[in-house]
Amino acid sequence: MAASLSMALANLCFLLLLLSSSKAELSTNYYSKSCPSVFTTVKSIVQSAISKERQMGASLLRLHFHDCFVNGCDGSILLKDTLSFTGEQNAFPNRKSARGYNVVDDIKSAVEKECPGVVSCADILAIAARDSVVKLGGPSWNVKVGRKDARTASQAASNRDIPAPTFSLNNLSSSFRAQGLSTKDMVALSGSHSIGQAQCSKFRDHIYNDSNIDSSFANSRQLSCPRATGPGDKNLAPLDLQTPTVFNNNYYKNLINQRGLLHSDQELFNGGSTDSQVRSYSTNPSIFNADFAAAMIKMGNIRPLTGSNGEIRKNCKRVN
Numbered sequence: 001m002a003a004s005l006s007m008a009l010a011n012l013c014f015l016l017l018l019l020s021s022s023k024a025e026l027s028t029n030y031y032s033k034s035c036p037s038v039f040t041t042v043k044s045i046v047q048s049a050i051s052k053e054r055q056m057g058a059s060l061l062r063l064h065f066h067d068c069f070v071n072g073c074d075g076s077i078l079l080k081d082t083l084s085f086t087g088e089q090n091a092f093p094n095r096k097s098a099r100g101y102n103v104v105d106d107i108k109s110a111v112e113k114e115c116p117g118v119v120s121c122a123d124i125l126a127i128a129a130r131d132s133v134v135k136l137g138g139p140s141w142n143v144k145v146g147r148k149d150a151r152t153a154s155q156a157a158s159n160r161d162i163p164a165p166t167f168s169l170n171n172l173s174s175s176f177r178a179q180g181l182s183t184k185d186m187v188a189l190s191g192s193h194s195i196g197q198a199q200c201s202k203f204r205d206h207i208y209n210d211s212n213i214d215s216s217f218a219n220s221r222q223l224s225c226p227r228a229t230g231p232g233d234k235n236l237a238p239l240d241l242q243t244p245t246v247f248n249n250n251y252y253k254n255l256i257n258q259r260g261l262l263h264s265d266q267e268l269f270n271g272g273s274t275d276s277q278v279r280s281y282s283t284n285p286s287i288f289n290a291d292f293a294a295a296m297i298k299m300g301n302i303r304p305l306t307g308s309n310g311e312i313r314k315n316c317k318r319v320n
């Protein structure tokens with residue numbers, strides 16, 4: 001009797017848990033009553049920031065990625081270090097590299113004016129990433145919202161969980177698998193490197209030491225990326241050499257021609273299991289666009305804080 005009662009109780013708990021977790025899902029209409037203007041406000045600020053500087057679209061897209069891969073899409077990357085707080089902005093993948101924080105602050109101020117205390121910084125990152133891709137000519141998708149902001153951040157998790165440009169195909173796949181994303185998602189999301197820039201320090205080894213690189217491409221990249229560490233470390237090169245400010249499938253065409261800028265880029269087309277997907281995206285922009293949009297939605301779903309977890313930060317730079 002006692003056993004069946006505890007069985008029934010356990011079942012009830014399980015049901016309640018299921019109910020509460022299904023309630024906690026993100027949705028596209030989360031702000032339709034509380035802040036109906038949020039999507040137009042974010043879009044207009046993203047568009048004007050990109051009109052001023054095309055690279056900003058790439059930078060905003062990357063911020064969302066670096067947010068989601070570290071303890072979920074919870075706005076943790078936006079928390080600034082203070083004397084008593086160490087966040088993610090100075091973690092190795094972000095330090096002197098991640099950018100766009102000011103645009104996020106501008107968006108947040110505008111949204112706070114319209115709907116104070118309603119829209120999370122984590123959601124702003126997700127919407128801004130989509131609007132950036134669209135503004136630069138890429139696909140659109142419906143952004144799910146309803147994330148809360150974290151009260152913590154983790155430099156250690158950032159160093160551990162964001163994939164590095166030195167990674168092999170296996171390393172890349174496991175780093176995405178750890179976030180619940182497949183190798184297929186990884187190859188699709190890497191198409192983000194159709195826009196934006198990388199610093200010499202991140203691709204030096206590839207252009208000097210790897211053999212799976214087109215030699216004239218390597219030579220031309222070496223002209224502005226000296227072999228020795230020094231002031232040239234920060235010199236920039238486009239991740240897609242032809243159209244670095246247009247979101248398209250050129251990235252994959254480059255990989256087929258051994259013109260990937262990062263070691264990790266070229267790993268996706270290096271005689272391994274992902275070659276066929278790269279080939280397919282290089283000739284089918286619509287398949288790439290559809291897979292990219294689907295994978296962005298999946299990435300945006302990584303362990304969000306919802307319901308009573310987390311907070312709506314007033315200022316994205318610090319906890320309330």
Ligand code: HEM
Nearest residue numbers: 058059062065097163164165189192196197198199202264
């Ligand atoms: C597959 C593993 C990935 C690795 C190893 C990687 C690595 C890098 C590195 C090293 C840079 C250059 C940073 C610098 O030099 O300052 C970069 C730039 C960038 N990454 Fe990735 N990335 C990966 C996946 C992604 C994903 C999934 C996204 C987006 C969903 C993304 C979006 C970007 C963008 C847009 C830029 C250019 C940023 C700018 O110009 O400001 N990356 N990435």
